[in-house]
Amino acid sequence: MAKAQYNADSITVLEGLEAVRKRPGMYIGDVGTKGLNHLIYEIVDNAVDEHLAGFCTEVSVILEADGSCTVRDNGRGIPVEMHKKGVSAERVVLSTLHAGGKFDNSSYKTSGGLHGVGSSVVNALSERLKIRIFRNNQIHYDEYEKGIPVAELSGGLLPVAGRTKETGTEINFLPDATIFEKTRFKADWLKSRLHESAYLNPGLVIHYENRRAGEEESVDFSEPDGIVAYVRELNDGKEPVHEPVYFKATMDDIEIEAAFQFVDAFEENVLGFCNNIFTQEGGTHLVGFKTKFTTLMNSYARELGILKEKDANFTGADTRNGMTAVVAIKHPDPIFEGQTKTKLASADATKAVFTKSGEELTLFFDRNLETLKAIIGCAEKSARIRRAEEKARVNMLSKSKFSFDSNGKLANCESRDPSKCEIFIVEGDSAGGSAKMGRDRQFQAILPIRGKILNVEKASMDKVLANGEIKTMINAFGCGFSEGYGNDFDITKLRYDKIVLMTDADVDGSHIDTLLLTFLYRFMPELIYDGHVYIAMPPLYKVVPKRGDEQYLYDDKALEEYRRGHKGEFTLQRYKGLGEMDADQLWETTLNPENRVLKRVEIEDARLASEVTELLMGSDVPPRRKFIYEHADEAMIDA
Ligand code: 0RA
Numbered sequence: 001m002a003k004a005q006y007n008a009d010s011i012t013v014l015e016g017l018e019a020v021r022k023r024p025g026m027y028i029g030d031v032g033t034k035g036l037n038h039l040i041y042e043i044v045d046n047a048v049d050e051h052l053a054g055f056c057t058e059v060s061v062i063l064e065a066d067g068s069c070t071v072r073d074n075g076r077g078i079p080v081e082m083h084k085k086g087v088s089a090e091r092v093v094l095s096t097l098h099a100g101g102k103f104d105n106s107s108y109k110t111s112g113g114l115h116g117v118g119s120s121v122v123n124a125l126s127e128r129l130k131i132r133i134f135r136n137n138q139i140h141y142d143e144y145e146k147g148i149p150v151a152e153l154s155g156g157l158l159p160v161a162g163r164t165k166e167t168g169t170e171i172n173f174l175p176d177a178t179i180f181e182k183t184r185f186k187a188d189w190l191k192s193r194l195h196e197s198a199y200l201n202p203g204l205v206i207h208y209e210n211r212r213a214g215e216e217e218s219v220d221f222s223e224p225d226g227i228v229a230y231v232r233e234l235n236d237g238k239e240p241v242h243e244p245v246y247f248k249a250t251m252d253d254i255e256i257e258a259a260f261q262f263v264d265a266f267e268e269n270v271l272g273f274c275n276n277i278f279t280q281e282g283g284t285h286l287v288g289f290k291t292k293f294t295t296l297m298n299s300y301a302r303e304l305g306i307l308k309e310k311d312a313n314f315t316g317a318d319t320r321n322g323m324t325a326v327v328a329i330k331h332p333d334p335i336f337e338g339q340t341k342t343k344l345a346s347a348d349a350t351k352a353v354f355t356k357s358g359e360e361l362t363l364f365f366d367r368n369l370e371t372l373k374a375i376i377g378c379a380e381k382s383a384r385i386r387r388a389e390e391k392a393r394v395n396m397l398s399k400s401k402f403s404f405d406s407n408g409k410l411a412n413c414e415s416r417d418p419s420k421c422e423i424f425i426v427e428g429d430s431a432g433g434s435a436k437m438g439r440d441r442q443f444q445a446i447l448p449i450r451g452k453i454l455n456v457e458k459a460s461m462d463k464v465l466a467n468g469e470i471k472t473m474i475n476a477f478g479c480g481f482s483e484g485y486g487n488d489f490d491i492t493k494l495r496y497d498k499i500v501l502m503t504d505a506d507v508d509g510s511h512i513d514t515l516l517l518t519f520l521y522r523f524m525p526e527l528i529y530d531g532h533v534y535i536a537m538p539p540l541y542k543v544v545p546k547r548g549d550e551q552y553l554y555d556d557k558a559l560e561e562y563r564r565g566h567k568g569e570f571t572l573q574r575y576k577g578l579g580e581m582d583a584d585q586l587w588e589t590t591l592n593p594e595n596r597v598l599k600r601v602e603i604e605d606a607r608l609a610s611e612v613t614e615l616l617m618g619s620d621v622p623p624r625r626k627f628i629y630e631h632a633d634e635a636m637i638d639a
Helices: 008-022 024-028 033-052 089-095 119-124 187-200 226-234 284-303 347-367 369-393 429-438 461-466 468-477 507-523 525-529 556-565 583-591 603-616
Strands: 058-063 069-073 126-135 138-145 160-163 168-175 205-210 217-221 245-251 254-262 269-274 323-330 422-427 444-449 498-502 533-536 541-545 551-553 570-574 598-600
Touching: 008 024, 008 119, 024 033, 033 058, 033 069, 033 119, 033 168, 033 187, 058 187, 089 119, 089 126, 089 138, 119 126, 119 168, 187 205, 187 217, 187 226, 226 254, 226 323, 245 347, 254 347, 254 369, 269 284, 284 323, 284 347, 284 369, 284 525, 323 347, 347 369, 347 525, 422 429, 422 468, 422 507, 429 444, 429 583, 444 468, 461 468, 468 507, 498 507, 507 525, 507 533, 541 556, 551 556
Parallel strands: 058 205, 269 323, 422 444, 422 498, 498 533
Antiparallel strands: 058 069, 069 168, 126 138, 126 168, 138 160, 205 217, 245 254, 254 323, 533 598, 541 551, 541 570
């Protein structure tokens, strides 16, 4: 008897679905046509997950004459076996919030996206839902009304409606008219979304059928050429500059696929996907792709002599003038953020896409010079138009927004040869003062910063750019910055080969390091990728023995060793901060390339820093910067 299943578990289950009915917008976006169509995508995406897991080759979506929708796939079929809750697993999947996806965590989840919910949400918001599961040579059957099961079970298991050799799941549902403002699915949107899924899943055939009176139609979407075909379609009717370029690669469990083709048009159309979800607001995968593409085009343009020594680099937008691209990644555990949760935030996606795009595109362009030249031609065209526009505006634009060294504290070096120059970001005015006196002014610049800089993870863009210390750094480095869609970053303009963070060996210093790294990582990640960012290691101790030379020790281990090796008397001075050293000592221990210890920051460090910034706030900090020194040994460069 169905009603007999109404135990404590099913009550919590029902309460879960009740929450969906109370606030449907939270789960499907809205209760208009958009949210309504979303119900279909939830089910289709489950079928696509089955495809990605390697078990499903066909999905069909039917808009039925009675206003309902049927989605059928030839996957494994939702499990129908007895679940530990005492009913068929199908009941658990269909009536438990967040149990709609896979039970195992080994495959990519499409449903990790927009609302992260599955068939149970569709069930909760349907006046009626009928399901047939083809599994174990049987057709299993179940039915719900507004999420409440109405089919009778026997021994907790689903009724069997017949025998079959097929496997798969068929769900037919009629949206609840008391929840939705409109209950008529929008066929055009559905078709284009199904077509998109077909492009992103080249091995999948998607049948679409409309059986509604007067609209009868049937289409198969099957795109064996995948995103290359997608790019071609996006460029349909435009004048292509070359054949589409495509690559696929994997790094750190992240699968990257990209296709692009330039057309003779002054526009950029770069679409990003993560696990089949369209990332409307962009994100880290696109940052990696765009950043690398810009760098690559500039270096090729110089190599080919298209850009002369005196010429400025192409901007990011220049290099994407006329570009149509699809960048689709598969990430095992993506993070989405933004207004509509459609911005990929996973930091490792930037690195993976950046690295693989570099490798793959270099391979391609080295062998396809004509394509390369055609693409650089698009960038040249864009740069010409941009410069003409800039010229026209030059009198209106005040350059004061980013006037050089806006707070006047930078003590710059004399050399203008970036490959020789270093800039030290020094915590505190007093240490800054000593550093200015102690440095080699020929090639070392000093920028003192006062206390804690702004946490860029938490501040709005306006605030970040209004911040004095940040403005000064951006101006001093000279290479602009990139954020979100905009990318004015140009590493060839970098004024210093080394950017060295120099802070005290204490909690505050460590915190300032993380804030600075967070800033650099967010706004100038290439500086870190390319190994321009370092952390200075001032000594912790000075030892002066009775006989012999004084010595600086850089950590406790060194002190221990010194103690073991020096049985005689010696005086020990402990440095609590940079401010305790005079100019000469600072030069000798921390600035002089002959003696100093610098550690190069790796991208993992920066990512971690950005994650621990929060944790470090006022908390008990682990021993000095331990967390940023995973690669300490191989990173000692001057030592
Ligand atoms: C849970 C576990 C398994 C598959 C599914 C759900 C599944 C859900 C839907 C929704 C529409 N079509 C679907 N196909 C499968 C894994 C099954 C197994 O391990 O046998």
